[in-house]
Amino acid sequence: xxxxxxxxxxxxxxxxxxxxxxxxxxxxxxxxxxxxxxxxxxxxxxxxxxxxxxxxxxxxxxxxxxxxxxxxxxxxxxxxxxxxxxxxxxxxxxxxxxxxxxxxxxxxxxxxxxxxxxxxxxxxxxxxxxxxxxxxxxxxxxxxxxxxxxxxxxxxxxxxxxxxxxxxxxxxxxxxxxxxxxxxxxxxxxxxxxxxxxxxxxxxxxxxxxxxxxxxxxxxxxxxxxxxxxxxxxxxxxxxxxxxxxxxxxxxxxxxxxxxxxxxxxxxxxxxxxxxxxxxxxxxxxxxxxxxxxxxxxxxxxxxxxxxxxxxxxxxxxxxxxxxxxxxxxxxxxxxxxxxxxxxxxxxxxxxxxxxxxxxxxxx
Amino acid sequence: xxxxxxxxxxxxxxxxxxxxxxxxxxxxxxxxxxxxxxxxxxxxxxxxxxxxxxxxxxxxxxxxxxxxxxxxxxxxxxxxxxxxxxxxxxxxxxxxxxxxxxxxxxxxxxxxxxxxxxxxxxxxxxxxxxxxxxxxxxxxxxxxxxxxxxxxxxxxxxxxxxxxxxxxxxxxxxxxxxxxxxxxxxxxxxxxxxxxxxxxxxxxxxxxxxxxxxxxxxxxxxxxxxxxxxxxxxxxxxxxxxxxxxxxxxxxxxxxxxxxxxxxxxxxxxxxxxxxxxxxxxxxxxxxxxxxxxxxxxxxxxxxxxxxxxxxxxxxxxxxxxxxxxxxxxxxxxxxxxxxxxxxxxxxxxxxxxxxxxxxxxxx
Numbered sequence: 001x002x003x004x005x006x007x008x009x010x011x012x013x014x015x016x017x018x019x020x021x022x023x024x025x026x027x028x029x030x031x032x033x034x035x036x037x038x039x040x041x042x043x044x045x046x047x048x049x050x051x052x053x054x055x056x057x058x059x060x061x062x063x064x065x066x067x068x069x070x071x072x073x074x075x076x077x078x079x080x081x082x083x084x085x086x087x088x089x090x091x092x093x094x095x096x097x098x099x100x101x102x103x104x105x106x107x108x109x110x111x112x113x114x115x116x117x118x119x120x121x122x123x124x125x126x127x128x129x130x131x132x133x134x135x136x137x138x139x140x141x142x143x144x145x146x147x148x149x150x151x152x153x154x155x156x157x158x159x160x161x162x163x164x165x166x167x168x169x170x171x172x173x174x175x176x177x178x179x180x181x182x183x184x185x186x187x188x189x190x191x192x193x194x195x196x197x198x199x200x201x202x203x204x205x206x207x208x209x210x211x212x213x214x215x216x217x218x219x220x221x222x223x224x225x226x227x228x229x230x231x232x233x234x235x236x237x238x239x240x241x242x243x244x245x246x247x248x249x250x251x252x253x254x255x256x257x258x259x260x261x262x263x264x265x266x267x268x269x270x271x272x273x274x275x276x277x278x279x280x281x282x283x284x285x286x287x288x289x290x291x292x293x294x295x296x297x298x299x300x301x302x303x304x305x306x307x308x309x310x311x312x313x314x315x316x317x318x319x320x321x322x323x324x325x326x327x328x329x330x331x332x333x334x335x336x337x338x339x340x341x342x343x344x345x346x347x348x349x350x351x352x353x354x355x356x357x358x359x360x361x362x363x364x
Numbered sequence: 365x366x367x368x369x370x371x372x373x374x375x376x377x378x379x380x381x382x383x384x385x386x387x388x389x390x391x392x393x394x395x396x397x398x399x400x401x402x403x404x405x406x407x408x409x410x411x412x413x414x415x416x417x418x419x420x421x422x423x424x425x426x427x428x429x430x431x432x433x434x435x436x437x438x439x440x441x442x443x444x445x446x447x448x449x450x451x452x453x454x455x456x457x458x459x460x461x462x463x464x465x466x467x468x469x470x471x472x473x474x475x476x477x478x479x480x481x482x483x484x485x486x487x488x489x490x491x492x493x494x495x496x497x498x499x500x501x502x503x504x505x506x507x508x509x510x511x512x513x514x515x516x517x518x519x520x521x522x523x524x525x526x527x528x529x530x531x532x533x534x535x536x537x538x539x540x541x542x543x544x545x546x547x548x549x550x551x552x553x554x555x556x557x558x559x560x561x562x563x564x565x566x567x568x569x570x571x572x573x574x575x576x577x578x579x580x581x582x583x584x585x586x587x588x589x590x591x592x593x594x595x596x597x598x599x600x601x602x603x604x605x606x607x608x609x610x611x612x613x614x615x616x617x618x619x620x621x622x623x624x625x626x627x628x629x630x631x632x633x634x635x636x637x638x639x640x641x642x643x644x645x646x647x648x649x650x651x652x653x654x655x656x657x658x659x660x661x662x663x664x665x666x667x668x669x670x671x672x673x674x675x676x677x678x679x680x681x682x683x684x685x686x687x688x689x690x691x692x693x694x695x696x697x698x699x700x701x702x703x704x705x706x707x708x709x710x711x712x713x714x715x716x717x718x719x720x721x722x723x724x725x726x727x728x
Contacts, residue, residue: 002386004604005385005386005387005604006384008384013381016381016608017378017381019371020369020371020547020553020554021685022366022369024687025685026680054423054555055418055419055423056418056603056605057603058580058602058603058604059419059580059603062578062579062580066577066578086579089579090579093575093576093577093578181604183384183604189384189607189608190387190605190606190607190608191418191606191607191608191609212457213430213457213459213577214426214578215422215450215453215454216419216420216423237690238422239420239421239422240421240422240545240554241554242420242554242609243369243554243555244380244555244612245553245555245608245609316389316390321385321389326601
């Protein structure tokens with residue numbers, strides 16, 4: 001019950017164990033098509049270029065930066081925690097000049113600051129983390145996308161912590177590129193990095209002056225395998241797809257859509273509310289200000305005099321894993337994810353009960 | 365029964381379905397340690413820096429090139445098929461000047477040609493494919509490593525098709541960097557890229573003038589998570605490891621070591637011999653010259669007048685998948701992998717029986 005990987009639905013476990021076929025097997029090609037189709041529904045987009053990258057969520061984010069940026073390009077990246085800093089660092093590795101707009105931990109960034117920065121000097125890309133897993137803070141992104149587009153920039157988001165558990169509206173918000181992960185609110189094991197690229201982003205890919213420094217994440221060849229829009233053309237081998245992982249992801253997407261995205265968002269919200277109320281009863285407070293707190297991740301202040309690491313170890317002895325804080329919040333907070341299969345009353349109550357027991361031991 | 369992914373042992377399937385824990389969970393850290401230890405045994409190396417990369421086999425090969433090469437470097441890459449060309453292309457993406465030594469399809473490269481090329485002009489890296497999956501040809505690499513080292517170059521190999529099914533002796537041969545895959549002779553699902561880096565390679569990584577353009581595959585930060593040599597130091601999060609895939613890979617390595625590498629090589633050889641004899645009875649011949657044919661992959665000449673695609677489709681209707689040829693060999697050959705779990709008499713006989721039946725239909 002850390003911030004992902006989370007437990008997965010038994011149907012996902014069963015899918016992982018299905019017989020392995022080849023990456024060009026007609027059955028697998030059908031699974032790929034369905035995966036792309038369903039992933040578009042989950043991203044709320046019509047973008048053709050929507051696939052799970054064969055790597056972790058970070059691999060998807062690297063795919064965005066290494067394809068959209070090249071040496072000589074300018075990018076503006078908003079950071080308010082570890083994952084924002086990482087997104088900026090990945091952009092720097094692509095050879096771009098990166099201008100960072102920073103907010104203090106726990107906070108998010110006022111849209112005006114992007115407006116000012118782009119007015120001062122344009123950029124090719126604006127990028128920001130939607131839900132910051134290190135602080136629990138949620139950055140509204142729709143207004144940022146409007147600002148980026150007014151200034152001729154592409155808009156990219158890291159929605160690793162939000163997709164499947166909180167509204168992510170790629171088309172309505174006008175997001176040009178987004179990257180998420182398989183193991184948080186989508187509910188399959190870690191190992192895939194779902195991404196989506198809109199027409200403006202793909203236009204930028206085609207207009208590159210240099211080839212990407214990555215062969216593995218190169219979108220122009222990847223989609224020769226995954227299939228270009230409107231093409232019944234022959235598929236060209238790129239790399240061997242992670243068959244079993246895609247089986248699991250395919251089933252997880254089906255579960256998301258069977259439940260319905262709105263119902264799923266409500267369930268995540270309800271689990272958070274139940275958990276927050278329980279924490280209050282235990283005298284525990286949340287680190288992230290309520291104004292921009294994401295429901296699927298609770299960052300809890302460790303009470304004075306309590307050894308946060310020992311509490312986590314004792315919870316682990318009871319079969320429950322939660323995470324410690326990140327970076328400067330390391331010994332000051334715990335992080336609890338209520339994501340996917342775990343965003344239900346039973347896991348919430350089990351954790352609250354265990355936490356109560358362990359905190360009593362701490363105080364004894 | 366194409367050249368991978370192959371069917372996996374039921375024990376690997378069961379491991380995939382084990383409960384998911386966090387990437388910093390004490391149990392998972394133990395799984396990581398055992399995976400590194402066992403992978404070293406399979407690579408026949410003492411290299412500390414031996415891990416499964418979180419991506420396909422190609423991801424491991426890209427890790428080699430993007431970490432060992434940077435703009436201004438020279439590399440010599442031997443190519444005798446698609447995967448050699450791809451290895452050279454990945455090296456070019458790293459910004460290196462790549463000099464290619466080419467041999468015709470089906471052939472391999474005489475060591476003297478590397479000697480001549482390096483005498484003409486030194487290079488930082490010599491790279492070659494050990495077993496070329498597009499042609500079935502096997503390049504002896506030990507002598508190449510000696511030549512590379514005499515000329516002050518590092519030696520890297522792509523052993524994607526060989527590791528676990530044919531001798532790969534990283535330390536005895538003096539290989540500085542090698543990349544393989546999970547889904548061929550190792551016998552787990554596709555999705556991991558096992559790599560090993562020796563001290564000379566890691567020295568080159570530390571001596572880089574620029575940071576790698578990749579954040580995801582950056583060895584210097586990856587081993588802060590996987591653990592540096594001799595260090596009981598705290599692990600620093602890099603990316604969320606693909607837990608389930610590593611469970612499967614961990615179990616596959618255990619199976620390899622329980623069987624014993626030598627016994628496994630013998631089993632792959634025996635399966636190939638049984639298959640070759642059967643093909644001969646059916647009047648079929650192998651494309652790859654016997655002198656440098658790898659046993660785990662059989663490239664079969666499609667007889668005149670036979671529709672190769674229709675034969676493969678009919679085999680698929682019987683539940684058996686084999687692959688078509690690659691590139692220029694596309695409509696001229698079939699490729700059959702006898703790898704890992706499939707390198708046994710039963711699958712060989714089943715395929716031979718089905719092939720006989722389907723070829724009879726073709727001739728009717």
